[in-house]
Amino acid sequence: MRVLILGGDGYLGWPTAMAYANKGHEVCVVDNYLRRHLAVATSSEALMPNPNLNDRAEIWKSVAGETIWTVIGDCTDYRTISDVFKSFGPEVVIHYAEQPSAPYSMIDFDSARLTLSNNLETTLNVIWAVMEHAPECHIIKLGTMGEYGTPNIDIEEGWLEVEHKGRKQNFLYPRQAGSLYHTTKVLDTDLLWFYVRTHGLRVTDLMQGPVYGLSTEESDQDDRLLPNFHYDDIFGTVVNRFLVQAVAGIPLTVYGKGGQVRGYLNLKDTLQCVELAMNNPVEKGSLRILNQFTETFSVNELAEKVRRVGNGMGLDVEIKSIENPRKELEEHYYNPQHSGLLDLGLEPHxxxxxxxxxxLEKVLEYKDRIDGRKILPRVRWS
Ligand code: USQ
Incomplete structure (x- = not known):
């Protein structure tokens, strides 16, 4: 298949590009290095050095013999996306091209505006490029479990049947996100659902939980192909942060009471899930929503796991609760459904x-590059 990956330089985008090239698909990636620029601007650089996208593609070619086409361009510019659609003719577009950090979106007005305009404009451009140039193309969009927030009832897979005064209708499951970033994902879903209803698009929206890991079949072949592994307070997700803190001898930063529960998944499973969505396209005029995680943990459970395993390896791992910089429930009910991807054949890691x-072993190889100044939270919700 001809697969277009928007945000192909990212933590998920680059591993996805290699995995699909490895499976014989024709892959084109687009990225404008937004996350790299924001990481430099906020002193949040990744742990391992990551060659730029063109260099990564060249390294991949020398390692695997396969071509990944690269376009350095901005997906908020309609002409850029339009030209790529016209020249590449994608059968599937995987849309990762968003500002991905909740803390970044909460820094100030400028970071909020950048997050909102980047994420929404890109989604609108993808929709219009598909409508104008590739109406059969399957849009696979990365959403987030954070769209649902932490309601006091079970979280269904995208939809909720509401019975009201004796009548019933299926609606998008109520969303109440906990950051401006997560709210842009809610708005993305609304945009997509609108154009699915009015223009018969074919869309899968993946509600993904926090991802962890730094190993995939492809990146294991050469360290220069590793994903961007962030451990700072802005771009690092909690598990990756705890791994680095454990190695650096910094107490694991549990925010508040640590009873926050989320659905987690291994980077390898993100690749599997997106591939399952791609290989099982939806009908035109359908919005399929899949909850993408494999297991749930509280922050305390994660910290305890990393401490136990780390200490078993001879590290000296401590846990320290610190004041929560975010506004979120620290103890709550959490029971999200997630059978859709398992039904499609997901085999969880x-x-x-x-x-x-x-x-931890892999992070240990890069211990000297850990910068302790990047660990403590610098962004507060209020
Ligand atoms: N947390 C800590 N200590 C830390 C870092 C985080 O206790 O040092 C807590 C947070 O307060 C939160 C939980 O761990 O309760 C998860 O935080 P996170 O930073 O790993 O995840 P989050 O900001 O929600 O965002 C990440 C990705 C985002 C994705 C989202 C999925 O950055 O792109 O959409 O995970 S989800 O969380 O399900 O919405």
Whole structure:
């Protein structure tokens, strides 16, 4: 298939590009290095050095013999996207091209405006490029479990049947996000659903939980192909942060009471989920929503796991609760459904002790590059 990956330089985008090229698909990636620029601007650089996108594609070619087409361009510019659609003719577009950090979106007005305009404009451009140039193309959009927030009832997979005064209708499950970033994902879903209803688009919206990991079949072949592994307070997700803190001898930063529960998944499973969505396209005029995670943990459970495995390896890992910089429930009910991807054939890689140990081993190789100044939270919600 001809697969277009928007945001192809990102933590998920680059591993996805290699995985699909490896499976024989024709892959084109687009990225304007927004996340790299924001990381430099906020002193949040990744742990491992990551060659630029063109260099990564060249390294991949020398390692695997396969071509990944690259376009350095801005997806908020309609002409850029339009030209790529016209020349590449994608059968599937995977839309990762968003400002991905909740803390970044909460810094100030400028960061909020950038997050809102970048994310929404890109989604609108993807929709219009598909309508104008590739109406059969399947849009696979990365949403987030954070769209639902932490309601006091079970979270369904995208939709909720509401019975009101004796009549019933299916609606998008109520969303109440906890950051401006997560709110842009809610708005993305609304935009997509509008154009699905009015123009018969074919869309899969993946509600993904926090991802962890730094190993994929392809990146394991050469360290220069590793994903961008962030451990700072702005771009690092909680598990990746705890791994680096454990290695650096910094107490694991549990925010508040640590009873915040989320649905987590291994980077390898993101690749599997997106591939399952791609290989099982939806009908035109359908919005399919899949909850994308494999297991739930509280922050305390994660910290305890990393401490136990780390100490078993001879590290000296402590846990320290610090004041929560975010506005979120620190103890809550959480029971999200997630059978859709399992029904499509997902075979989860769970966070076993061996998996945690392997990740710690890899981070240990880069211990000298850890910058302790990037650990403590610098952004507060209020
Ligand atoms: N947390 C800590 N200590 C830390 C970092 C985080 O206790 O040092 C807590 C947070 O307060 C939160 C939980 O861990 O309750 C998860 O935080 P996170 O930073 O790993 O995840 P989040 O900001 O929600 O965002 C990440 C990705 C985002 C994705 C989202 C999925 O950056 O792109 O959409 O995970 S979800 O969380 O399900 O919405």
């Amino acid at each position: 769970y966070m076993t002790d061996d998996v945690v140990a392997e990740m």
